Amino acid sequence: MSTILSAEHLVRILPGEVPVTLVDDVCITIERGEFICIMGPSGSGKSSLLYLLGLLDVPTAGRVWLDGEDTSAYGEDALANRRLSKLGFVFQFHFLLAEFTVLDNVTLPMRRLGRLDETAARARGLDLLDRLGVADQAGKHPHQLSGGQRQRVAIARALANDPLVVLADEPTGNLDSAAGGTVRQILRDLAHELGKTVVAVTHDPAFAAAADRRIGIVDGKIDVNWRPG
8 A cells, every 4th residue: 555645733723812623633544445434523623624634725834745745835726636636526415506416416527527527437437427326317407406416426527527535524414324334335445446545534333434544633633542432
């Protein structure tokens, strides 16, 4: 295994009359093909850490390394390119575009990156939907799908540009236990069968139990002794 994503002394402080520290001197190393879960109490900084690792937010101090690159000196254009080409995102809410079909939602990141022509992008989109068991929904719109189906489409979209790392923020939080179990298994398979690195924030002990490693966060700091109550 080799390191694909790492953080060095990450700090994220919200400025204000009373500054709020969201992430406090966090150092972690994540290997290729790992399925990692970040856990902790509500408000502990889990999502803030995930957004820093996903280059969605800029640290107050510290560095994030992605695929051997120090991203600390990147401008917004370079960060946007790395997010689009090397990272995939799944959130608690699917954020599918209501006016687009399922297939168009999945191919949108490919169109933005521009590596594939329209024919190749649609073929890849259909293949991803097929792998996730929702190819028969390709021509529908998001409101016509169940919650579990929408989240599987969101995962397909996250995989559109063949990312190195998939980052998921409470991906089963809006799902029932059956649909949540399906999504959990899909993310585990991405790591163990396809070699993707998966980093997920979760409150769900069953979800976390499926991970290769769990990272506890309390008050913005890594807490190796934290366990869900």
